[in-house]
Amino acid sequence: MGTYLFGDADEPLDPKFDALSSLLDAGTFARVEQLGVADGWRCLEVGGGGGSVANWLADVVAPSGHVTVTDIDVTRLEERDNVTVLEHDVVSNILPGNAFDLVHARLVLFYLPAREVVLRKLRDSLRPGGWLVLEEFDCLPLEVLKAAPDDAKLIMRVKNALLTLLDQAGAELAWGARVERALLDAGLNDVSGSREVREWEGGSAGCRLLAATARLVRAKLPLTDDEFDRYLELLASPETVISSYAICSAQGRR
Numbered sequence: 001m002g003t004y005l006f007g008d009a010d011e012p013l014d015p016k017f018d019a020l021s022s023l024l025d026a027g028t029f030a031r032v033e034q035l036g037v038a039d040g041w042r043c044l045e046v047g048g049g050g051g052s053v054a055n056w057l058a059d060v061v062a063p064s065g066h067v068t069v070t071d072i073d074v075t076r077l078e079e080r081d082n083v084t085v086l087e088h089d090v091v092s093n094i095l096p097g098n099a100f101d102l103v104h105a106r107l108v109l110f111y112l113p114a115r116e117v118v119l120r121k122l123r124d125s126l127r128p129g130g131w132l133v134l135e136e137f138d139c140l141p142l143e144v145l146k147a148a149p150d151d152a153k154l155i156m157r158v159k160n161a162l163l164t165l166l167d168q169a170g171a172e173l174a175w176g177a178r179v180e181r182a183l184l185d186a187g188l189n190d191v192s193g194s195r196e197v198r199e200w201e202g203g204s205a206g207c208r209l210l211a212a213t214a215r216l217v218r219a220k221l222p223l224t225d226d227e228f229d230r231y232l233e234l235l236a237s238p239e240t241v242i243s244s245y246a247i248c249s250a251q252g253r254r
Contacts, residue, residue, distance in 0.1 A: 015208065015211075015212040015215075016209065016212040016216065017050030017052075017076065018050070018208075019205050019206075019208040019209035019212055020049065020050070020106075020107070020205075020209060021050060021052040022205035022208075023205035023206055023209060024106065024135065024247070025052050025053065025056070027135075027196075027247070027249070028053055028104075028106060028135060029056055031133060031135075031249055031251070032057070032060075032102065032104065032133060033060075035102065035131050035133070037057070037060055037061065037102055038060065038061065038065075039060075039061060039062065039064055039065055040061065040064045040065045041060075041061045041065045041101040041102055042061075042065060042066050042067075042068075042100050042101050042102075042127075043057050043061060043065070043066070043067045043068070043100060043101065043102040043103070043104070044067075044068050044069075044070070044095070044099070044100045044102070044103045044104070044122075044125060045057060045067060045068070045070070045104050045105075046070055046090055046103065046104065046105040046108055046122065047070070047071055047090070047105055047106065047107070047108035048069035048070060048071045049071065049076065049106075051069065051076055051077045051078055053104065053106065054067050054069035054077065054083060055078070055080075055083070057104075058080055058082050058083045061082065062082055063082070065082060066082045066083075066084070067082060067083045067084070068083075068084045068086055068100075069083060069084070069085055069086070070085075070086045070088035071087070071088070072087065072089055073087075074086070074087045090105075090108065090112075090118050090121070090122075091112060091114050091117070091118060095121055095122070095124070095125040096125060097124050097125060098124075098125075098126070098127050098128070099125055099126075099127065100125055100126055100127060100130055101126075101127055101129075101131070102130060102131050102133065103122050103126055103131070103132045103133070104132075104133045104134075104135075105133075105134055105135075106134075106135040106136075107135065107136060107137060109134060109136065109175065109179075110136045110137060110171055110172065110175045110176070111166075111169070111170065111171050112170070113170040115172065115175065116182070119134075119182055119183075119186050120186055123186050123187070123188060123254060126254040127254070128254055129253060129254065130253065130254050131251055131252070131253050132183065132188060132251065132252055132253075132254070133249065133250075133251040134179050134183070134249065134250055134251070135247070135248070135249045136175050136176035136179050136248050136249075137175075137176050137245040137246065137247065138174050138175070138176035138177040138195070138245060138246035138248055139163055139166070139173045139174070139176075139245050140163075140173055140174055140177075140246075141197055141243060141244070141245060141246050142159055142242060142243060142244060142245050143156075143242070143243045144156060144241075144242055144243075145199065145241040145242060145243050146239065146240060146241035147234060147239070147240050147241075151230070151234050151240070154227060154230060154231055154234070155231065155234060155235075155240075157222075157223075158214060158223070158231050161220075161221050161222060161223075162213065162214065162217070162221075165217055165220055176195070176245075176246055176247070176248030177195075177246070177248060179193065179248055179249075179250045180192070180193035180248075180250040182250075183250050183251070183252035184252070186252070188252025188253060188254060189252060189253050189254070190251075190252060190253045191250065191251070191252040192250065192251060192252075193248065193249055193250035193251070194248070194249050194250075195246050195247070195248045196246065196247045197243060197244055197245075197246050197247075198243075198244040198247070199241055199242070199243060199244070200241070200242045200243075200244045201238055201240070201241050201242075202234060202235055202236055202237040202238050202239065202240035202241070203235075203236050203237070203238055206242070206244050206245075207235040207236070207240070207242065208235070210235055210242075211231075211232055211235045211236070214228075214231065214232075215232075
């Protein structure tokens, strides 16, 4: 499997997960609600991270539904009456077949060289009629919309360095752009998707995510301390505006 670059934070409240939740949860919840998720559904949340999606699903499918949430690091996930937390490597470990009404994975397959194999594994874990929902980034569109010229060059230097590290670790930088096609190729039905590029102002959840991920790989970035400090200042300043990564989602039914 690939090497996950951003899994070494020691803080009980990881700023990366906080930023991801603030940035993406509302869209995730709306997307899943449109599928009709309700009391009694059995759901699988793959790569549960900070647990916000699993906890929301648990409330929606209660009292008779159930959520299984997996990750390779489960320290931030919480068992509940209708939530099972499973320490699990989706590449090498087995998933039950024909078991779930909904399988959701957000920013998981992006990192995995074996993403096509994992996609088929997720498909096979669905009950007939069940939905698979994937949410991924296409990292290539990010550009600086507002900053002084030298500051814009610094932001793009960091972006390019981060993308190089991701590529070397086995991520597919434009995976989000082809995730809908991948669901079709996996034989799923009723496939649809969306793609959104936003403006991220300094201090927003998107810029906080960029800052948090940069901190986690600080030692690997070719920057002086002054340059790195300036980068963090720019991402916190409302005077900075960045065109985001493309946020891509797709869903299909078995």
